[in-house]
Amino acid sequence: MGAATIATPACASAPPPPLEVSGRYRQGGFAVGRTTPLAPVLLDGQRVTTASQAGWFFIGFDRDAPVSSEIRIDAPEVPALQRLDIIPGDFDIQRISGLPQDQVSPTDPALLARIRRESALKARALESRWDADAFTAGFDMPLETWRVSGRFGGQRILNGEVKRPHYGADLAARTGSVIRAPCDGLVTLAEPSMHFEGGLTMIDHGQGLTSFYLHQSRLDVTAGQRVVRGQAIGAVGMTGRATGPHLCWRLKWRDRNLDPTVLVGFRVPGSG
DSSP: BBBOOOOHHHTTTSSOOOOOEEEEBBBOOOOEEEESSTTEETTEEEEEEEEEETTTEEEEOOTTOOOOEEEOOOOSSSOOEEEEBOOOOOOOOOEOOOGGGGGTOOOOOOHHHHHHHHHHHHHHHOOOSSOOGGGOBBBSSSSOOOEEOOOOOEEEEEEEEEEEEOOOOEEETTTTOOOOOOOOOEEEEEEEEETTTTTEEEEEEETTTTEEEEEESEEEEOOOOEETOOEEEEEEEEEEOOOSEEEEEEHHHHTTEGGGGGGOOOOTOOOO
């Protein structure tokens, strides 16, 4: 899916820094790389992250990512480069009717002020940069039993109004079904009653890779708590903007919207 690593040594005897990249290169997908520890990492010419002490870094490809991307390592010894072809996503159209109007296009000043406050809470949580590389182990599904009721990236039409694409994977399940952490992480937000999201938990899995769990009927964790893969974090509900019991599972890396299901089953090559 991508070209071989390209390295230009400063002199014939200088070994190039390592650059190993794997992942699922598609819109809504990702790349996990390993390189010189603490080296700056650039994506398409823009510095986006820094490799960890162990040399790991995460790159996310937005739902609307371009057809190709270039990862460059700005190491002091010698740069390294990886070019990746990005597979276009297959996004559907999702029409949902019968929602209360204040869940589609709210106008009440008090409600709009509440939405702004809640947006600020989410924005602060997204600033988290947990110093860990939990993402290298990929994700498990957060539910034991589910039915996909809405795929990531679909164009949303709510009560006949064209809205933003749906940036989550909707997993229909019975109310009260246990939601489990798909990967180790740090809880950055746990709020039981958000206007749109209802019961909402956000978890940083390292370097700002943050997963979201919406519409919960019960939250079992608190902000600042460390969680491990498989730990119960809450229960399925239909709070907030929901027409039936389900988990809306979302994933963001910095300001990029990713498909959390793409990380399911991923393991760094050679890690077992």
